[in-house]
Amino acid sequence: MLRKSNREVLSKLSEIGNEIYSEIERGEFPRIRIPSRTTSNIVFDEELGQFVLGDQRSLRSAANIKQIRSLTQLLWVASFAKRLVSEEKSSTLRDLYYHSLNYGIKFRDQTESDDTVTDLETLLGEPREGFNIFPKERSAIFGDLEIEYTTPETHKGRRVNLGSNPDGVMVGLSVAQADFLSCKADKVFVIEKNAVFRRFIEERVYDKFNAILIDTAGQAPRLARLLIRRLNQELGLPVYLLTDADPWGMHIAMVIIRGSANAAHLRELTTVKAKWVGLWATDIKRFSLPSFPLTKLDEERIRLLEEDMRYRDFEWQSELQEFKKTKRRAELEAFSAHGLTAIVDKYLPKKLKMIEEG
């Protein structure tokens, strides 16, 4: 999937270059219009169930003294991306920032170069992974899934079973872009926390529940989200999300399901059918879990989420209300209070049943 879009990315990039090139030749001020990412232009798409950008366009024109610099930066990032993709190399945001220093492209700081990368994502409608710029990897996958690498050139065609490494396999570009060969699992558990992910491996959850385990280590990186989406769409595996019972954990689940506002310019990262199995606010009482009072920051966050379009479904709203009522939060590790295996033996079967019964 990414391989295909690599070609698309290349043709889009050269299209942009051609346009600018001929504008200059005609003696016109080169300009680029990109969808605006201001909050007023971020709208919720009912059909896609995610945030998308509206119709507003912002201009990067060489005729405007205030825009010529950012136009130049955007074109540099574009030419950098072209080199990456055509040479099958990859880079990170930080690496790109350092490269810029070589070219007399002055970014004030990395935030500015990161923003310019986001501009290019918006312009191309592709995540930066599509032009080989990757974030630092921290998510991992474990399970009985046989894959065949497609990149890089050195590993092309090599096969690996993702259950072979008891620490899990890091979800990087090569894993996210690999072809799926065979899969014995019939579901995916996505876990917010590495400690719980490890516990699940130790407790043979992959076996007991016939599941693939993914550790997002907090907010899921885009490659992890891409991989989750592929598992759901290409293999038809149901996806279950496990997070802490607090507004932050809840939102980790939400971003996997419906995307983030930050990535409103991107599609094909969301897994709309993924299910949040917990911990719910109501689980605290249901399983008599040790809990802590909500902080001010937590309550502030809840208020924000209440007004978020993504949270308007009844189930999500009622969980938010429960938080507001109990003013308590709990972590996934809280099950340890009921014994090492409680989360696997008691909680998971019960919650999965609850969800299936709807």
Added chain:
Amino acid sequence: MSREKFQSISAADFFYRNREIAGFDNPVRATYTIIRELVENALDACEQYSIPPDVRTKLIDEGNSIYRIRVEDNGIGVPYDQVPYAFGQILFGSKYTLRQSRGIFGLGGKMAVLYGQITAHSSVKVLSSTGGFEKYFYELNINVQENKPIIRRKEVTPNPGRWRGTIIEFSFEGDYIRAKPKVVEYFRQTSILLPYANILFIDPDGTLYRFDKITDEMPKPAETVKPHPYGVDLEIVHRMINATRSSTMVDFLVNNFHRVGAATAMNFLKEAKISQNANPRTLDSKDLLRLVNKMKEYDGFQPPDAQCLSPIGEELLKKGIIREFRPEYVAVTQRGASAYAGYPFIVEAAIAYGGDIPITPQDEMLVFRFANKIPLLYDLHSDVTMKVIKKINWQRYRLDLSSMPLAFFVHICATKVPYKTVGKEYIADRPEVEYEIEWALKTCARDVRNHLAKKEKADIVQRRLSVFEKYLPMIAQFSTELAGNGKPPDYEKVLRRVQAHAKEVEQRSLVEAE
């Protein structure tokens, strides 16, 4: 001086007893005042006859606080028989006529000589020639009690080179070390106003201060005028009547007053209830008082005109300031003639920006004041100019006195400068004078603001251009790489559009500034 009638008064004694009022209160002040008075006389001797001044001053330390001063000019020269009176008698000069000159009665120079005689027992040596076949040397003293010159020595020598001018030399008790800053500043500021003068000063340390002329152009000399009716008092009128040969009041007024014709005189006399044909000498003291009071009230007199004044003019003022400060910009203005209390005056002003002008804190502003071409170096903060500067809202002109390199120049020329004290150091805030200074400075301020606005726009245009010059080649290069083309596109056409636009903006701002 020679062409004017002098009338002696018994003044030497008076000034001897009151020398502090003329600026001789201590050795420091006396050093400054002596140099100033002699240089001013020298400059007057040139300028009033349209001779570009070439004035050389030398001060020699003779030890024991005694200094010898020598001032040489290329002025009109003093006629042979006038020399003893011009330098050896305290005079009351220029009888009942007014014109702009540095000293009013030619008093300062003689005071200087008198001071030398008192403090250093020095006689004054004068060498002068009007450019004829002879030059003449005098050594003189003043008889203080009788106010008469004592001629010690007199020599007439041939003048084959037709030299013309005056050299005066005498000794006095002074303190140059402490007077030095003011003396040097005096020469410097004098030169600002006289770009057509060569001024040279060698101080006792042997340092040469030299200000060379940069133009031969000179302002027209001031003409002598009669006093205006608004500007006289009972005593002056009384003396005028004693001296007049007119036998009727109409004649008296027409002959002795500035801008009074027969018709004006007759109308005025009717108003004053004094007979037109009355002999002025027969007026009793009550009539005289009424006459003088009516003169101040009567509104039928023509205002005084300015032919008796000799302003520097905008061009020369500018040149002088440029020579001294090499500023980025100078705004100069000359106001029309105005009058206070019957004395005509003209205000000239300038504001200079940038160049050698430093940025000064607001309480050390560079303010240069001149009155009848004399720099005023004392009591800036009591001066009307300072009052005006404090009053003006400079922000309206986008000038910030504490962060911009600005210098202010104000020159007042008048037949009688409204000094607040006899020391000729600062100017009183007469409303008429204040008004003229205010508008002169505001006019300059507007000019400077326009210059700065223009410059700012030009800067912006230039900065814009350089931004385009920097980024367009990059855009061209990156687009070439993206498109996979061989050679970059020609961006000159785009750049030319930017340049054309820049020119347009510049022209627009020029039009706006005008």
